[in-house]
Amino acid sequence: xxxxxxxxxxxxxxxxxxxxxxxxxxxxxxxxxxxxxxxxxxxxxxxxxxxxxxxxxxxxxxxxxxxxxxxxxxxxxxxxxxxxxxxxxxxxxxxxxxxxxxxxxxxxxxxxxxxxxxxxxxxxxxxxxxxxxxxxxxxxxxxxxxxxxxxxxxxxxxxxxxxxxxxxxxxxxxxxxxxxxxxxxxxxxxxxxxxxxxxxxxxxxxxxxxxxxxxxxxxxxxxxxxxxxxxxxxxxxxxxxxxxxxxxxxxxxxxxxxxxxxxxxxxxxxxxxxxxxxxxxxxxxxxx
Amino acid sequence: xxxxxxxxxxxxxxxxxxxxxxxxxxxxxxxxxxxxxxxxxxxxxxxxxxxxxxxxxxxxxxxxxxxxxxxxxxxxxxxxxxxxxxxxxxxxxxxxxxxxxxxxxxxxxxxxxxxxxxxxxxxxxxxxxxxxxxxxxxxxxxxxxxxxxxxxxxxxxxxxxxxxxxxxxxxxxxxxxxxxxxxxxxxxxxxxxxxxxxxxxxxxxxxxxxxxxxxxxxxxxxxxxxxxxxxxxxxxxxxxxxxxxxxxxxxxxxxxxxxxxxxxxxxxxxxxxxxxxxxxxxxxxxxxxxxxxxxxxxxxxxxxxxxxxxxxxxxxxxxxxxxxxxxxxxxxxxxxxxxxxxxxxxxxxxxxxxxxxx
Numbered sequence: 001x002x003x004x005x006x007x008x009x010x011x012x013x014x015x016x017x018x019x020x021x022x023x024x025x026x027x028x029x030x031x032x033x034x035x036x037x038x039x040x041x042x043x044x045x046x047x048x049x050x051x052x053x054x055x056x057x058x059x060x061x062x063x064x065x066x067x068x069x070x071x072x073x074x075x076x077x078x079x080x081x082x083x084x085x086x087x088x089x090x091x092x093x094x095x096x097x098x099x100x101x102x103x104x105x106x107x108x109x110x111x112x113x114x115x116x117x118x119x120x121x122x123x124x125x126x127x128x129x130x131x132x133x134x135x136x137x138x139x140x141x142x143x144x145x146x147x148x149x150x151x152x153x154x155x156x157x158x159x160x161x162x163x164x165x166x167x168x169x170x171x172x173x174x175x176x177x178x179x180x181x182x183x184x185x186x187x188x189x190x191x192x193x194x195x196x197x198x199x200x201x202x203x204x205x206x207x208x209x210x211x212x213x214x215x216x217x218x219x220x221x222x223x224x225x226x227x228x229x230x231x232x233x234x235x236x237x238x239x240x241x242x243x244x245x246x247x248x249x250x251x252x253x254x255x256x257x258x259x260x261x262x263x264x265x266x267x268x269x270x271x272x273x274x275x276x277x278x279x280x281x282x283x284x285x286x287x288x
Numbered sequence: 289x290x291x292x293x294x295x296x297x298x299x300x301x302x303x304x305x306x307x308x309x310x311x312x313x314x315x316x317x318x319x320x321x322x323x324x325x326x327x328x329x330x331x332x333x334x335x336x337x338x339x340x341x342x343x344x345x346x347x348x349x350x351x352x353x354x355x356x357x358x359x360x361x362x363x364x365x366x367x368x369x370x371x372x373x374x375x376x377x378x379x380x381x382x383x384x385x386x387x388x389x390x391x392x393x394x395x396x397x398x399x400x401x402x403x404x405x406x407x408x409x410x411x412x413x414x415x416x417x418x419x420x421x422x423x424x425x426x427x428x429x430x431x432x433x434x435x436x437x438x439x440x441x442x443x444x445x446x447x448x449x450x451x452x453x454x455x456x457x458x459x460x461x462x463x464x465x466x467x468x469x470x471x472x473x474x475x476x477x478x479x480x481x482x483x484x485x486x487x488x489x490x491x492x493x494x495x496x497x498x499x500x501x502x503x504x505x506x507x508x509x510x511x512x513x514x515x516x517x518x519x520x521x522x523x524x525x526x527x528x529x530x531x532x533x534x535x536x537x538x539x540x541x542x543x544x545x546x547x548x549x550x551x552x553x554x555x556x557x558x559x560x561x562x563x564x565x566x567x568x569x570x571x572x573x574x575x576x577x578x579x580x581x582x583x584x585x586x587x588x589x590x591x592x593x594x595x596x597x598x599x600x601x602x603x604x605x606x607x608x609x610x611x612x613x614x615x616x617x618x619x620x621x622x623x624x625x626x627x628x629x630x631x632x633x634x635x636x637x638x639x640x641x642x643x644x645x646x
Contacts, residue, residue, distance in 0.1 A: 181367040184338055189436075190359030190388050199384075203375035 034260035052261035062262065064237070065245045066269070069221055072152075072241065076159050076220040081213060083160065084167025089201070091172050102172075105165040113162075117229025120158040124230070144231065148238040151231045155239060158226055163216060170212040174205035210281045214274055221270055242266050289314055290440060290472050294344035295334055304330045306497045307344060312472045314439075317463055317488030319504060320476040322519055327496040328476040332442045335474065336363045348440075361440070364433035364471075368445040370425035372417040378404070378428050379413040385436040403431040406465060423454040434465065441466055443475045447482075459485055480522045484508060492519045514637040517562055523595055526605040527562040537561070540601055548576070548627040550644035559640065560633045565595070567629040568607040570621075577624035587615045598623060 035052055037045040056062050091101050108116070124144050126132040135142040144154040178200065186196045224243035227233065233240035233248070240248075246266065250259035290312040297305040305327050312318050320328045333339040334346065337358040345354040353361060364385075372381045382400045391399075404410045407427040417425050426446060433441055443462070447455040463486060466473050475486060483490045483504055490504040492511075499516040500507050511517035518525050530537045530545070533556055537545040551561075569577065582598040582605065589612050596607040596615055607623060615621070632641040 179369055179371070181369050181371050184333075185365065185367065185371045187338065188336065188358050188363055188365050189385050189432075191384075195388075199373040199375060203373075206375075 031260045031263055034256045035264055036257075038257050048257055052257045053265070056258055056262045056265060061237075061245065062242075062265075065240055065242045068239070069223075069241050072155070072223065073217055073220045075156055076163075077213065077216055079156070079160050080164045080167050080216055081209070084164050084212065085171050085205070085209075087164070087168045088171035088175055089197070091168070091175075093176065102169070105168050105172075108162050108165050109169075111162070113225040114229055116158065116162050117226040120154060120161075120226070121230045124154050146235050148235055151235060151239050154230060155227055158230065159220065159223070162226075163219070167212045167216065170208040171205055174208035175201060178204045206281075210278070213281070214277060217277060218270060218274060221273070289347075289349055290335060291347040292334070292344065293347060295341045295346060296343040297330055297334060297339060298342040304496055305334065305341075308498055310491065310498060310501060312474065312489075314472060315467075315470045317467075317473045317486060318475065319483040319486055319488060319490040320474060320493055321478075321480060321483045321490050322493030323478055326493040326519075328493055329444055330496070331493070331498075332365070332444055332474060332476060335440065336365055336442055337361050362436075362438045363440045363442065364436040364438035365442040365444065366426070366429050366433050366446045368448045370417070370422060370429055370449070372425060372428050372432070374418060375416065377414050377416055378409055378420070378431075381417065381428050382409075382431045382435055385432055399435045400431075403434045406434070407431050423450055423458070426450060426458075430462075430465070434469070437469065437471075439471050441469070441471045441473050443473070445476055445478065448478075463487070480508070480520045483520070490520075492516045494519055510639070510642040511631070512639050514560060514562065514633040514639075517631065517633075517639075521564055523565045523606040523608060525562050526565060526568060526603075527560050528600060528603050529558065529560050531558045532556050545578075548630055548644065550628070551630060551632050551641050554632050554640045558635050560635070562631050562633065563625060563629050563643075565606045565608040567626040568605060569624045569626070570596075570607070570609055570613065572624045574626060574628070576626060576628045578627050579622050580625055581620055581622050584615050584617055584619050584621055586617055587613055589614070 036048055036050070038048045038051075039045050087105075091105075092098055111119070123129045124132045124142075126136045126143050132142060132144075141147075142150050144150045182200050182204075183196065186200060191199070222243055223241055224247070227239045227241060228244055228247075231239045233244045242262075243266075246259055246262055249255050249262065290310075292308050292310040294307040294309060295305065296303070296307040308331065320331060322328050330339070334341050337346070337353065337356060341354065345352055347353065348361070372378075373384060376384065379400055382403055383396050386396045386399060400413075401410070404413055407430060409424065409427055409431060412420055412424055412428075417428055420428065426449070430446070433443075446462075447458055450458065459482060462475075463473070473488075477483060477486075487504050489501065490507045491498045491501040492507060492515075493499065494515045499519065500512045507516065508520050511520060514527075528539070530539050532538075532547065532554060535547060535552070537547055539545065572579070580600060582600045585597040585599055585604065587597065588595040592610065594609050594611065594613040594615075596609055596613060598605050598607060598621070628644040631639060631643055634640050
């Protein structure tokens with residue numbers, strides 16, 4: 001078959017190509033460029049091949065940070081998703097309560113991340129912070145600065161406080177889109193509260209839950225600002241997540257090659273895990 | 289037997305259902321006919337027990353069931369939207385009411401297959417509702433209602449969201465499907481033609497009231513008031529206001545018409561005379577057809593028939609004429625009213641004379 005080539009059409013896609021090139025391809029290629037070379041400054045580069053990748057993949061530091069990331073994301077998801085659903089189920093469906101609840105829910109989402117970190121950093125301090133001081137006065141041995149468990153607890157509670165609202169809002173949107181007739185039909189059938197949740201609300205929320213799950217996974221897996229502000233990665237290395245380690249390596253130690261290799265690996269892990277979650281969750285959708 | 293005794297529903301100072309008395313017999317087919325927001329769904333919710341009446345009571349087989357929860361009554365309901373459990377297969381959907389009741393596995397399987405066979409769903413038992421067409425989804429909802437074997441089956445405009453052909457097909461099957469069960473069958477619709485096709489009894493509804501309840505054909509032929517006649521007319525009922533004096537009808541502008549024999553008995557004074565659109569014709573259809581000069585407005589062609597809108601004095605009439613008539617607008621033509629079908633209503637809307645012929 002004869003194809004007609006309209007060469008003028010290339011000009012039409014040019015702006016998009018430029019935009020994508022400058023926003024994604026060029027920065028990414030810079031990182032790729034660093035990851036396969038070594039430099040000692042003066043703009044002198046030496047070919048390093050896959051050395052940096054091998055080095056990163058063989059360093060305990062990387063695997064430990066990755067382990068912390070996975071643990072953190074797992075805890076965050078297992079708290080925020082069920083809690084978000086629970087709150088969404090108990091939100092008012094009509095009346096003055098709706099806007100009030102929605103605004104209250106949206107408030108934490110409107111606060112910049114470093115401010116959230118600062119709030120909790122101060123809030124949790126045992127000398128001047130309301131939370132830390134109160135806990136101490138009540139006899140709890142709480143100090144996030146030198147206790148690993150307390151540091152993790154603070155970060156998790158902070159993240160739950162900050163981000164559960166997102167899950168709530170998404171689930172709530174899914175819930176209000178269910179026609180009243182579904183609930184009536186279930187009532188006529190004599191279905192239990194659990195059956196209504198399991199067979200009507202949950203399937204109807206499935207799509208928004210998938211989005212909530214992916215967003216919360218990606219965000220929690222890339223967490224940087226809050227632990228940086230609150231714990232600075234400590235005590236010891238106990239809250240040094242991949243992102244914090246990466247910045248230490250790139251900016252602190254100026255190891256550009258290993259840092260570039262690590263960011264590529266980091267990026268590929270997020271991509272891979274997100275793809276796995278998406279595939280698993282949407283394929284179960286088709287079966288169900 | 290379902291009885292509503294002075295049943296009324298008031299929500300936030302607004303009366304949704306005025307005090308209503310209604311008796312529905314076992315094994316009967318009852319149509320609730322009325323426009324949107326006339327209270328059909330509200331009335332059904334009261335019948336089902338989904339809402340508690342503000343006043344009055346609901347009785348079932350001689351027992352007061354007013355406060356009884358819907359799940360403790362024997363009720364099945366099908367909605368305009370296709371309501372099924374989205375994550376269950378068609379089989380599980382049909383089985384669900386029986387599972388809740390704790391029916392044994394073998395009975396469930398038998399009943400599901402019977403219902404699926406009846407509603408031609410057998411090939412789709414393993415699919416989920418969202419992978420079905422609208423008609424199949426609604427048939428799944430109907431199958432769920434059938435296996436419940438309820439004594440009150442409420443169908444709230446069940447065919448409204450289906451395409452024309454499927455609607456015709458299912459309208460024919462529905463009464464047959466439920467006839468065997470001996471349940472009280474209530475069917476809400478906005479379409480007069482649907483009520484006529486279903487037969488049984490019809491309750492016409494307007495603004496939260498039942499205006500008339502009688503065998504469907506009687507309501508259609510002898511509506512007790514103007515609002516009932518209007519509810520039961522599609523295209524809209526044709527009316528004209530006139531005054532009866534000295535054995536004549538006097539129209540606006542002092543035009544005088546002779547009074548048909550069957551309307552001779554109505555008292556002197558103002559009244560409204562009405563007739564159905566198909567009793568207006570382009571040519572005389574019988575000896576009792578009276579010629580009337582009207583101005584044409586527009587004509588709509590609906591396949592095998594045409595709706596011709598004409599103006600008589602200041603009122604707009606619709607003529608349902610068989611065949612295709614592309615009529616020039618704004619011209620004077622003579623049309624024929626079959627005077628045997630004229631109905632007369634008093635100024636308060638009450639019927640004072642029915643049509644002479646069916």
